[in-house]
Amino acid sequence: MNAIGLVAFALVGSAKAIRAEFDLFGVTVVGLVTAFAGGATRDVLVGRVPLALQNVGEVALGLxxxxxxxVLYAWLEAxxxxxxxxxxxAIGLAAFATAGAIVAIEIGLPAFGVVAIATINAVGGGAFADLLLDRSPxxxxxxxxxxxxxxxxSAYWLxxxxxxxxxxxxxxxxxVTVGTRVLALSRGWTVPTAQRLEAVTGE
Amino acid sequence: MNAIGLVAFALVGSAKAIRAEFDLFGVTVVGLVTAFAGGATRDVLVGRVPLALQNVGEVALGLxxxxxxxVLYAWLEAxxxxxxxxxxxAIGLAAFATAGAIVAIEIGLPAFGVVAIATINAVGGGAFADLLLDRSPxxxxxxxxxxxxxxxxSAYWLxxxxxxxxxxxxxxxxxVTVGTRVLALSRGWTVPTAQRLEAVTGE
Amino acid sequence: MNAIGLVAFALVGSAKAIRAEFDLFGVTVVGLVTAFAGGATRDVLVGRVPLALQNVGEVALGLxxxxxxxVLYAWLEAxxxxxxxxxxxAIGLAAFATAGAIVAIEIGLPAFGVVAIATINAVGGGAFADLLLDRSPxxxxxxxxxxxxxxxxSAYWLxxxxxxxxxxxxxxxxxVTVGTRVLALSRGWTVPTAQRLEAVTGE
Structure with a gap:
């Protein structure tokens, strides 16, 4: 699952950078950041040297x-x-959230810390890539x-x-992660804004 | 003071994210980042696991x-x-600057390190929140x-x-922090740009 | 070489911030970030307190x-x-890449880690400064x-x-760093985009 996630995350990040007409160095950086920056942030927060700097196999999957x-950009639109x-x-999201939760429990964090590290591990790379592309995550x-x-x-902590x-x-x-993500994809789920919440509850 | 600051910083960050029409997940992230990213950056720079990941009470104040x-967004414009x-x-700014200066002195940093960590602790969260909102801090x-x-x-170091x-x-x-901030608010102080400095000194 | 690099990087970053009409606090921050954020990121990734916080002489060069x-802004356009x-x-780029490679080898990183840390050390500050200026690096x-x-x-690792x-x-x-950079400057080298690569190889 971790391997599928690394390839998928790097592909998604690189495709965004290609569309923004970044050069091949930029495309590689944005792809690797998408795949590895979440895990690297987790490692830095818990005081470890990021695994991605040490693990040749993982970097190869990102590349x-x-x-x-x-290659696919020449054949497919997106x-x-x-x-x-x-x-x-979605599989990568689940693998990375789980990896984050495991590390957070290992170092003895309480509920909020576990959920925060799981989420940062899973989505931090994509969020950082969006910043590099000069947009909000x-x-x-x-x-x-x-x-x-x-x-x-939350399920891991529970x-x-x-x-x-x-x-x-x-x-x-x-x-839970992959299940809710597949449901969200097939049913078009979104999270409400404060504006919509107030329109619903206020009147 | 620290508690007041956490609530105020989270409120200010969340209000900005609501105005940018982020969803409730985004509003929560930007609020918590504003309250905790300065302190977390301080902790990472001095090699500690961020307190916010470990302290349930502080996170509750942020939330x-x-x-x-x-809630207030429904009643007030801003x-x-x-x-x-x-x-x-302003009270939060003072509390966070002081917390940063204390940690910096504890690990033996010289003047620049003390001022830098105090400033990062106080304003790093708001600056990071602005990056998430796709604007310059x-x-x-x-x-x-x-x-x-x-x-x-600087006063702490002195x-x-x-x-x-x-x-x-x-x-x-x-x-010093809260005093200069209240003065700045009431008198509309700003820091000059290089352009204005040169217009004043040059001619 | 390191000293030349610190002065040059801070000058380049500050000049960008002046042009964006940041105030003098912002100009100072962007200048120091350009000079020190690459090295600070390196230190954080390998688990050290950033040298810039501890070394008064280096900070003086940045300032x-x-x-x-x-001062020069009043006399020269850019x-x-x-x-x-x-x-x-270019000398700074070489000094900072070398400093990064040395640290990466010291802590026993493999090839990818050495190249990544050398590159982050050399260009991370400028990239972070561009994010503060609300643009893609x-x-x-x-x-x-x-x-x-x-x-x-790569040469260091080899x-x-x-x-x-x-x-x-x-x-x-x-x-290698300063040599290729001087060649790139004098010959106008660029890295191709995926689009250009495919226009060349595809037809």
């Missing part, structure tokens, strides 16, 4: 995603908008995307608090 | 500020622009805001260098 | 660059676009700039892998 984006990419991305105003990682991280073993908690986190 | 922004918010924000080109933290951090005890240094830092 | 930008600034900047879509640091970092001593590896890194 594979970058190459796929460049390789990052195909169903297969969206589902691979899309997770903050559209789609139902980061919320899946919030729910997954199962741990109920003394479930770590494998079961990880399975719950991954299932 | 209170987010809720206040959402809850972040009311005098009470501006003064609560307002502290870099308008108002007299971050400069108050610079002056407060009192420490003069062998004053830590409580006195903290009181001096907080007083 | 000298900021002052130069403010002090950051003069040949002497461009060459001083220029290194991602124009010029042949960060690529020089990539080549320099010489180390071939069991050359550290002084020789550092000399190779600095020579």
């Amino acid at each position: 594979l995603g970058v190459c796929l984006a460049v 390789p990052d908008d195909r169903p297969i990419t969206l589902y691979a991305d 899309f997770i903050l105003f559209e789609d139902f995307y980061a919320s899946c990682a919030v729910l997954g991280g 199962f741990t608090a109920l003394a479930a073993d770590a494998t079961l908690a990880a399975a719950a986190c991954a299932t | 209170l500020g987010v809720c206040l922004a959402v 809850p972040d622009d009311r005098p009470i918010t501006l003064y609560a924000d 307002f502290i870099l080109f308008e108002d007299f805001y971050a400069s108050c933290a610079v002056l407060g951090g 009192f420490t260098a003069l062998a004053a005890d830590a409580t006195l240094a903290a009181a001096a830092c907080a007083t | 000298l660059g900021v002052c130069l930008a403010v 002090p950051d676009d003069r040949p002497i600034t461009l060459y001083a900047d 220029f290194i991602l879509f124009e010029d042949f700039y960060a690529s020089c640091a990539v080549l320099g970092g 010489f180390t892998a071939l069991a050359a001593d550290a002084t020789l590896a550092a000399a190779a890194c600095a020579t």
Whole structure:
């Protein structure tokens, strides 16, 4: 799952950078940032040297995603908008949220810390990539995307608090994240704005 | 003071995100970033796991500020622009600058490090929130805001260098920061640009 | 070389901030970020307290660059676009890439980590400054700039892998970085976009 996620995230990030007409260095940076900046932020927050700097295999998977984006760009309008990419991305979201929750529990963080690190691990890379592309992170105003990682991280914490073993908690986190993400994709879920909330509750 | 600051900073950040029509996830993230990213950056720079990930009470205060922004938004045009918010924000600025200066002295940094960490602790959250909103941090080109933290951090360092005890240094830092900020608000102070400086000195 | 780089980087960053009409606090921040944020990011990634917070002499050099930008702005249209600034900047690029590669080898990172840290050390400050100026980092879509640091970092790793001593590896890194940068400047090199690559290879 982690491998699928790294390739999918790098492909999605690189495709965005190609569309913004970044050069191939920029395309590679945005792709690798999308795949690795969430995990690197997690590592920095918990005081570790980012794994991505040390793990040649993971970097190779990220570079594979970058190459796929460049090659597919010649054939498809938007390789990052195909169903297969969206589902691979959902798998990555689940894998990265779970990886974050595991590390957060390991260092003894409480509920908020677990959910925060799971979410940052899952969506921090994409958010940072959007900043490099000079736009607000899309997770903050559209789609139902980061919320899946919030729910997954909450599930991990809940199962741990109920003394479930770590494998079961990880399975719950991954299932909730990927499950809510697939539902969000197929049903077009969004998170309401304060404006809409007030229009609904106020009158 | 720290509690007032957390609520005020989260309220100010969330109100900006509501106005930018972010969804409620985005509003919560921008509010919490405004309240906690300065302190988290301080902790990362000095090699600690951010307190905000570990302290449930502080996060609750941040979430209170987010809720206040959402609720008040229905009643007021700009809850972040009311005098009470501006003064609560000034208190937060002073509390966070002081917290930063204390940590910087603890790990033995010289004058520049103390002023830098005090300023980052006080204004880093708001600056990061502006980046998420796809704009330049307002502290870099308008108002007299971050400069108050610079002056407060300098006061902390000066009192420490003069062998004053830590409580006195903290009181001096907080007083200078909140005092200059209240003066800046009431008198409309700004920091000159290079262009204005040269217009004044050159001719 | 490091000293030349700090002054040149701070001058270039401050000149950009002056042109964006930031106030003098903002000009100072953008200048110091350009000079120090790359090295600070390197230090945070490898788990050290940033040197810039501890080293008064380095900060003084950065502030000298900021002052130069403010003073020269009154006399020259664009002090950051003069040949002497461009060459001083190239020397800084080489010094910072080498400093990054040395630290990365010290903590035992493999090839990708060495190149990544060398590049972040060399261009991270300028990239962060562009984010503060609300634009995409220029290194991602124009010029042949960060690529020089990539080549320099690769040279450092290669010489180390071939069991050359550290002084020789550092000399190779600095020579490759500054050499390719000077060539890029004089010949107008750029990195191709995916679009151009496909126009060339596809037909």
